[in-house]
Amino acid sequence: MNDMAMKLNCETARELLELQPYGELTFDQEEAVDQHVETCAACAAEKRQIESMHAMLDRQSIEPSYELLAQCRQNLRRSVAVIAGDDRPAWRRWIDSFTLSNFAKPAFAMGLLAAGFFGARLMPPAEPAAVPVARNVRFIEPGTNGAVRIGYDEVRQRSTEGRIDDRGIQDLLLAAAANPDDPGLRVDSVEVLKSRVELEDVRGALIRALEADTNEGVRLKALEALKPYLGERDVRAALTRSLVADQSPVIRTQAIDLLVSSRPAQQELTGVLQDLMRREQNAYIRQKSQTALRAMKASLETF
Amino acid sequence: MDEASLIRAAQRGDQDAFAALVQTHDQAVLRIAMNLLRSPEDARDVYQDAFLRVFRNLHTFRFDCSFTTWLYRIVTNICLDKLRKRKVRREEPPVVATAEGDFDALEAVEEVRADNNPQRKLLTGELRTRIGRALSELTPRERLVFEMRHYQGLRLRAIGESLGTTEEATKNCLFRATQKMRSALGDYVQG
Numbered sequence: 001m002n003d004m005a006m007k008l009n010c011e012t013a014r015e016l017l018e019l020q021p022y023g024e025l026t027f028d029q030e031e032a033v034d035q036h037v038e039t040c041a042a043c044a045a046e047k048r049q050i051e052s053m054h055a056m057l058d059r060q061s062i063e064p065s066y067e068l069l070a071q072c073r074q075n076l077r078r079s080v081a082v083i084a085g086d087d088r089p090a091w092r093r094w095i096d097s098f099t100l101s102n103f104a105k106p107a108f109a110m111g112l113l114a115a116g117f118f119g120a121r122l123m124p125p126a127e128p129a130a131v132p133v134a135r136n137v138r139f140i141e142p143g144t145n146g147a148v149r150i151g152y153d154e155v156r157q158r159s160t161e162g163r164i165d166d167r168g169i170q171d172l173l174l175a176a177a178a179n180p181d182d183p184g185l186r187v188d189s190v191e192v193l194k195s196r197v198e199l200e201d202v203r204g205a206l207i208r209a210l211e212a213d214t215n216e217g218v219r220l221k222a223l224e225a226l227k228p229y230l231g232e233r234d235v236r237a238a239l240t241r242s243l244v245a246d247q248s249p250v251i252r253t254q255a256i257d258l259l260v261s262s263r264p265a266q267q268e269l270t271g272v273l274q275d276l277m278r279r280e281q282n283a284y285i286r287q288k289s290q291t292a293l294r295a296m297k298a299s300l301e302t303f
Numbered sequence: 304m305d306e307a308s309l310i311r312a313a314q315r316g317d318q319d320a321f322a323a324l325v326q327t328h329d330q331a332v333l334r335i336a337m338n339l340l341r342s343p344e345d346a347r348d349v350y351q352d353a354f355l356r357v358f359r360n361l362h363t364f365r366f367d368c369s370f371t372t373w374l375y376r377i378v379t380n381i382c383l384d385k386l387r388k389r390k391v392r393r394e395e396p397p398v399v400a401t402a403e404g405d406f407d408a409l410e411a412v413e414e415v416r417a418d419n420n421p422q423r424k425l426l427t428g429e430l431r432t433r434i435g436r437a438l439s440e441l442t443p444r445e446r447l448v449f450e451m452r453h454y455q456g457l458r459l460r461a462i463g464e465s466l467g468t469t470e471e472a473t474k475n476c477l478f479r480a481t482q483k484m485r486s487a488l489g490d491y492v493q494g
Contacts, residue, residue, distance in 0.1 A: 083355070184366050284470065
């Protein structure tokens, strides 16, 4: 079915007819099937039979009742509560076992407050908080009388809010888009950045993500964000490189769909498409390359 | 909150976020299970089993694929197991033979379109029985692909990803399934 001639024989037409109702044919395949059916009575009858079966099956779709859904949700809630309960450490289970009724909670809270207030007056002043062990110690200077001076790096978690147009927010998002340790963070930042692709820095970060991110999900997100900017040469060039080099057929498929739909890209693509005809493993991409080359009246291969 | 944020919150142990994530997808999961297994009890088991596996393993989800693909991979595996067990036990779950003739267990399930015309209702009942039989003749994989494409409207590529196979193999599977269905439905299908 990959090497589609415009004239079909009945066997190929019937294979395609089975898939036609699902919208899984390319434009050219659909066109060829329709042409064939117009001139072949046997395949036209086959088509009516397939359509009749689909209409029949469509009427038999089962929609689960709301009661069943509600019951499933309730059962799941119970099971999750049990699992979450079992997963608690022993000390937590012991503390949680002293559950208070909603009624008793305010009184208990007032009691704690009072104990804290009076306790603070009776106890000696608190010592500074202990230094956590996990900090990265840079230098140690022993002093006299058992004192020691230690230099260490400290990482603190802070949160900030602002609009995506704020330079500080943008810098944080761009840094997150390049965070090598957390693909989830990179997906989140690309999702936010995609509303500002017109900015050169942002577009550059998305192009880097599309071409170099090790995570397919991040690359796909970046590709989606760049879609509306096919008119930009740097975006087309990045998509072309992805089409040629990306390991993922999903990314390559999306890249070719986008590129062949763009007139300026088509003119730049001839050599790439001819190369794909020769070495691409994915049938859909080869088919797409072939169709685009034919539409451009270009040769299917290089000589 | 978007889906990625919900997943991350649920990964941190936020049960409300997990509940919101479940509610985004659970109707589709139940519909797949119901159409595939044609038994409310089995659909309920699949729902429970699938989302408990999600709950236990969500910390391993690394955004390498979409959450839907990951979830459907779990759901399809459970459904395939159930279908294979049925084949081994030679169960015919939706159609039960009784003294009064074939009884479709799905009659007990809410109908999408209520029909008051008794003759048409009888014909619908017969047809449903026939379709139930035709579906049970498919192999578990064919049935899964057919149901997910026909009733859930998933693209072949997405089904392939859920099943860990190629789009081409999924397409071949769908092709075989539709041909078998057509042959099994015989005179019901007008040429």
